[in-house]
Amino acid sequence: QVQLVQSGENVVQPGQSLRLSCAASGFDFRYFAMFWVRQAPGKGLEWVAVISSGGSNRYYADSVTGRFTISRDDSQNTVFLQMDHLRLEDTAVYYCAKSLVHNGGTYFDSWGQGNLVSVSS
């Protein structure tokens, strides 16, 4: 079955960098767009970034544009999120998610277990 396994929890200081990874199995990874979604403590879900199948198209939320970079390695079935210049407000659980495209809409049909990223001085 589909599995998305994420790297572990992290505590960093403001201004530092961190790279999250999400290893996929159980589906043909290269054909699917992959997403990162985050959830601040006690808050709702917020989309962060997306990378298309093949990696040619990448989009970011305004809150992370210029600081975060999404990438993928289809040979390893892994998607990454490079997070630079981290801020206190980036503290959240970060989820990777697999796309499901149906009749013109895109949804998230499988999710990783989540990584807690804590940015604290």
Add this chain to the structure above:
Amino acid sequence: DIRLTQSPSFLSASVGDRVTITCRASGADSRYLAWYRQKPGKAPELLIYSASSLQHGVPSRFSGRGSGSEVTLTISSLQPGDIATYYCQQLYAYPPTFGQGTQVEIK
């Protein structure tokens, strides 16, 4: 950005009750909306997509219906395992957006 507004924000019901949550989209057709359930401390899980399509493996007590810019999620018989926060979501247009969530508790 497409704004999704859920109602109610909080819901308390008894086991076996029929429960309905509504999501209204500004500038989006209900055909492109989905529902997720997030149990405490867990990742979200897809329940319904394209307004009314039941995701594989999701119990049939969950159903969705769309009309215009509004979708509803109905749980026909609330179970203790349904204690969770429910979110609607759209990705018909970027950026993807989520509703603010509806917290469901058992009376």
